[in-house]
Amino acid sequence: MNGLYDEVRIALHAIWNRRWIALAAAWVVAILGWLAVSQMPNRYESKARVFVQMGQVLPSKIGISAAEQQNDVDTIRQTLTSAVNLEKVVRGTDLANTVSTPQEVADRVAGLQQNVKIVAQQNNLFEISVTASSPKLAAQINQKLISIFVDQNLADDRNDTQTTLRFLDSQVEDLQRRLADADAKRTQFQTQYLGSLPGTGSLSDRMSAARTQMAQIDSDLAAAQTSLASINGQMAGTAATIPGVGGAGSAGPARARLAAIEGQLADARAKGYTENHPDVVALKSQLGAARAAAAREPAVGSYAGNGQPNPQYLSLKSMQVDKQSQVAALTARKQQLQHDMDAITGKLNGDPAAANEQSQIDRDYQVLKAQYDKLLSDREDVRVRAQAQAQTDSIKFRVIDPPVAPRAPTAPNRPLLLTGVLLAAIFAGIGGAFALSQLKATYATAGRLEKATGLPVIGSISERVSRAEAEFRKRKLRMFAGAAAALPVAFVGLLGVEMLMRGLAA
Numbered sequence: 001m002n003g004l005y006d007e008v009r010i011a012l013h014a015i016w017n018r019r020w021i022a023l024a025a026a027w028v029v030a031i032l033g034w035l036a037v038s039q040m041p042n043r044y045e046s047k048a049r050v051f052v053q054m055g056q057v058l059p060s061k062i063g064i065s066a067a068e069q070q071n072d073v074d075t076i077r078q079t080l081t082s083a084v085n086l087e088k089v090v091r092g093t094d095l096a097n098t099v100s101t102p103q104e105v106a107d108r109v110a111g112l113q114q115n116v117k118i119v120a121q122q123n124n125l126f127e128i129s130v131t132a133s134s135p136k137l138a139a140q141i142n143q144k145l146i147s148i149f150v151d152q153n154l155a156d157d158r159n160d161t162q163t164t165l166r167f168l169d170s171q172v173e174d175l176q177r178r179l180a181d182a183d184a185k186r187t188q189f190q191t192q193y194l195g196s197l198p199g200t201g202s203l204s205d206r207m208s209a210a211r212t213q214m215a216q217i218d219s220d221l222a223a224a225q226t227s228l229a230s231i232n233g234q235m236a237g238t239a240a241t242i243p244g245v246g247g248a249g250s251a252g253p254a255r256a257r258l259a260a261i262e263g264q265l266a267d268a269r270a271k272g273y274t275e276n277h278p279d280v281v282a283l284k285s286q287l288g289a290a291r292a293a294a295a296r297e298p299a300v301g302s303y304a305g306n307g308q309p310n311p312q313y314l315s316l317k318s319m320q321v322d323k324q325s326q327v328a329a330l331t332a333r334k335q336q337l338q339h340d341m342d343a344i345t346g347k348l349n350g351d352p353a354a355a356n357e358q359s360q361i362d363r364d365y366q367v368l369k370a371q372y373d374k375l376l377s378d379r380e381d382v383r384v385r386a387q388a389q390a391q392t393d394s395i396k397f398r399v400i401d402p403p404v405a406p407r408a409p410t411a412p413n414r415p416l417l418l419t420g421v422l423l424a425a426i427f428a429g430i431g432g433a434f435a436l437s438q439l440k441a442t443y444a445t446a447g448r449l450e451k452a453t454g455l456p457v458i459g460s461i462s463e464r465v466s467r468a469e470a471e472f473r474k475r476k477l478r479m480f481a482g483a484a485a486a487l488p489v490a491f492v493g494l495l496g497v498e499m500l501m502r503g504l505a506a
Helices: 002-017 019-039 066-079 083-092 094-098 102-115 135-193 203-236 253-270 278-296 311-350 352-391 414-439 446-453 467-505
Strands: 044-054 116-121 125-132 395-401
Touching: 002 019, 002 414, 019 414, 019 467, 044 135, 083 094, 083 102, 083 135, 094 102, 094 135, 102 116, 102 125, 125 135, 135 352, 203 253, 203 311, 253 278, 253 311, 414 467
Parallel strands: none
Antiparallel strands: 044 125, 044 395, 116 125
């Protein structure tokens, strides 16, 4: 332990003997280091945060969906630091005062690409950070980038919509002309080849429609013929006249009621009521009672000639005439339709090329018509989108943290560097003095001399200092203390200058 203590005392003694060298080395290192720190340019960083709100007021049908909006925002974020946009920043800020040639503009743009960062945070939040040589310039560049970030999305999207709308308008006009030509060609063909034929459409369509009508007519005609046969059968079993009174043709109340019930029963059967229908059953029960009453009713006067007309027979006769007219009309319609089908069949067999040509014309027309309708629908969707974008913003931007001029530079950390230089200077001076002490063969104590030579040391002689020499040494010590104290004083002064410069820059 004593040996270690002695070594420390010896090292300190050696450094103290070379204190002026240590002080000179410390000052040299401090001056050079502080000069290097002072030459480092300040870098000021301005940050801003922008929130992007996706609008969902409009339906996705018109093309303003959330996925599309997010893609647009991501694309803008990725291209915001492009050379074109950064050139706008150079010409729109104080950087324009430092450029005069295209090469200088390109150099400024290259520098901005290294000093601008855009980071996407959560919940559609973007952070824009800009590093520049002055606080004002950093804030200007950041504000310009925000303006481009907002304007580019709105302007580009609307310009794209207007361009699409103009393209669709031109395509609609072209399809209108082609559709009009196809319609005129179809009309001319129909007038020339199909004007005398019934129906509309192609020959195949007309034949298909005629066959459908023929099937319906056959069904209606069969039903009408069945009804007519049923009526004829009923008429065969019904008397044309019933016994009546004398010349006046009058009858008693019972016979009149019988005739009325028989007429109602005939009407019900003509309507298609079955024998189990409630109305038919009720009329039959009334008919039996009415016949019994008519049989008991005494005759008034004598029967005249052929008797009175039977109402039931007359009703059946009327229905027979209606059914005969219906059958005749359906038969005539069937014959006419058969004639039309024969004409169409003859046209198909006689001129198959015309049928093929008409099919081709109709297909071309239908294709153009479908394209035209779809294009009109697309154009209307784009038009609604353009109107919506002209009146509302589908994407809204809100600056959460606006860019401000920073009060202190982010780099370099000059106070820390100045402190580091001071410490390095002190250690450099001490280290230099100690290294010199190791290079010279001097011995601070008799023990070190004895150890180095291996010879016994008889004794040592203390130094005698005169009064004048002591005064001289005191003056030198005061000078050393002043020079040494000047080092931290200079450090404090440099820190004060740094704080002053920061205040002036802010």
